[in-house]
Amino acid sequence: MRGPSINKDVRLPPLAAIQAFEAAARLGSFERASEELFVTASAIGKRIAALEAMLDVSLFIRSSRGATLSAAGGEYLEQVRTALDLLSDASLHKRGERKLETLRVVSTPTFARQVLIPYLPGFTAAHPDVELEIMLSIPYLDIMPPNADVWVRFGSGKYPGLHARQLTDDPVFAVCSPAYLKARAPFLRPEDLAHADLLRCPMEPWRPWLAAAGLDWPEPSRGVWLVDLGMMLAAAHAGQGIALTRRGLAAEWLDEGKLVRLFDIEIPGESQYHLCTESSRLPGGAAQAFSLWLADVCKQASQWPRGLRAGQE
Numbered sequence: 001m002r003g004p005s006i007n008k009d010v011r012l013p014p015l016a017a018i019q020a021f022e023a024a025a026r027l028g029s030f031e032r033a034s035e036e037l038f039v040t041a042s043a044i045g046k047r048i049a050a051l052e053a054m055l056d057v058s059l060f061i062r063s064s065r066g067a068t069l070s071a072a073g074g075e076y077l078e079q080v081r082t083a084l085d086l087l088s089d090a091s092l093h094k095r096g097e098r099k100l101e102t103l104r105v106v107s108t109p110t111f112a113r114q115v116l117i118p119y120l121p122g123f124t125a126a127h128p129d130v131e132l133e134i135m136l137s138i139p140y141l142d143i144m145p146p147n148a149d150v151w152v153r154f155g156s157g158k159y160p161g162l163h164a165r166q167l168t169d170d171p172v173f174a175v176c177s178p179a180y181l182k183a184r185a186p187f188l189r190p191e192d193l194a195h196a197d198l199l200r201c202p203m204e205p206w207r208p209w210l211a212a213a214g215l216d217w218p219e220p221s222r223g224v225w226l227v228d229l230g231m232m233l234a235a236a237h238a239g240q241g242i243a244l245t246r247r248g249l250a251a252e253w254l255d256e257g258k259l260v261r262l263f264d265i266e267i268p269g270e271s272q273y274h275l276c277t278e279s280s281r282l283p284g285g286a287a288q289a290f291s292l293w294l295a296d297v298c299k300q301a302s303q304w305p306r307g308l309r310a311g312q313e
Contacts, residue, residue, distance in 0.1 A: 181260060
């Protein structure tokens, strides 16, 4: 084990003296160094003299024609430049570091897959200092990951302890796959659904839509039961029956012809998507930026082309 060095002078030269020496050596005169550092030539001379006294070496050879760098000064200049470069690089590195703000977002699976993720590059490009962590909830069981900053929830918007901003106002309508329509058509009137397979989801009950269609039918009690809106859409796309859906969730499949609308009947959605934050903490910074961005995204999603009603060309 090395012991402490004995009689080692650990004093560091003042940075102002180092800068005066480097400038005078690089520019070739005290006067030009003074102009660069915005001090007098006399001040440059005094700083260099103090540096020479501390180092106990002559850095310049002085004469009536001025001062020229000595051999010792040349060697010291190389060491000084290395040190100044290291200090400059360290300062630039620290200045260039970005302080990332983490934003933890909880979303329902279908909204994340159909709305949030496709638009996400726009947010990350506009907010490079925000690091998103996206987690999924289970709406049917009301299970939420802990320690989130914002939540995308599907429901009435009344959540104790949370401030809810409504994101969507999408109507609800019926869809099925072209293959199912071809195999089971015609569906000319709502009454023709009596022998159809109605896909069931607790998040989107049939009874309000049936009432709007003039059908005094109870909630379907048979058929595939799915506890996720995205799974219900996937089942409809696979030709397993007719589903109820929203504009923002099914727009892409409608535009691509993977799903078609049945009838012209739409009803207001009893539940809508909301962005929630804790009531005790007003959204600010990354949460506020995300809230404004997501509201605009939902507006754009609701304006996508909707596809043709079954039977239209």
